[in-house]
Amino acid sequence: MNTRVLIVLALIIAGIAGWFFQQQGEITPPVNIEATDVDYEATDIKAVQTNDEGETEYELSAESLIHNPETNQDEMSGITMDWQPSDEQRYMIEAGSAAINQQxxxxxxxxxxxxxxxxxxxxDIEPIKVTGQTLMGNTKSRQVYSNEPVKVEQGMNRFTASSMTANLETGEYEFGQVAVTFTPAERQDKALF
Known part of the structure; x- marks a missing residue:
């Protein structure tokens, strides 16, 4: 083949390519990535917190963790916590979400x-199970409280309360406005003599 034919053919292909790209319209603007308020994030978290003596205080697992530098909080979802604040007490805590300030x-x-x-x-003592919507507290003072209604179960005993305060180190609880449903045993008529 002749070089002139190849040059003409290359110019025709370049012209068609130029026309094709010109007909495609405007190129969409690039994606604008803004700075977020997230410092770091992770998934499938397993963490251990120790006390001043180096003993394990609590073990925590979570589905995801995001650290927010503005509030200095670790925000987690799907948490399970095995907390042992003293030699006498142990607590298992589960929640849909949690926010902890490490400082x-x-x-x-x-x-x-x-x-x-x-x-x-x-x-021989049945464990106490408290359930509710929101629980506040402090891992350093080992105090927790809820100002919303909670449901309390211990063995066959059950009641609801409008609020709760607990010292997790000593295992002492205080409940506000307790409501108990009592179901007595069925009456059985028997002759006394």
Whole structure:
């Protein structure tokens, strides 16, 4: 083939390509990525917190974690926490979401929570299970509270309360406006003599 034919053919292809790209219209503007208020994030979290003596205080697992530098809080979803604030008490906590400030120890559980307490030394005592929507507290003072209604179960005993305060180190609870449903045993008529 002749070089002139190849040059003419290349010019025709370049002209068609130029016309084709010109007909495609405007190129959409590039994606604008803005700065977020998230410092770091992770998924499938497993963490251990120790006390000043190096003993494990709590173990935590979560589906996801986001650290917000503006509030200095770790915001998590789908958490499970095994908390042992003293030699006598152990707590299993589950919640839909949580926010923890590592410096101050402030804790907020939301999306529904379950707090199950066990006394390590007394195996014959039934564990106490407290459920509700929101639980606030502090990991350093080992105090938790809820100003919303909670449901409390211990063995066959059940009641609801309008609020709750608990010292997790000692295992002491205080409940406000307790409502109990009592179902007595069925009456059985018997002759006395």
């Amino acid at each position: 101050s120890g402030d804790l907020r559980l939301g999306g529904g929570f379950s707090l199950v307490s066990e006394e390590k030394s007394a195996s």
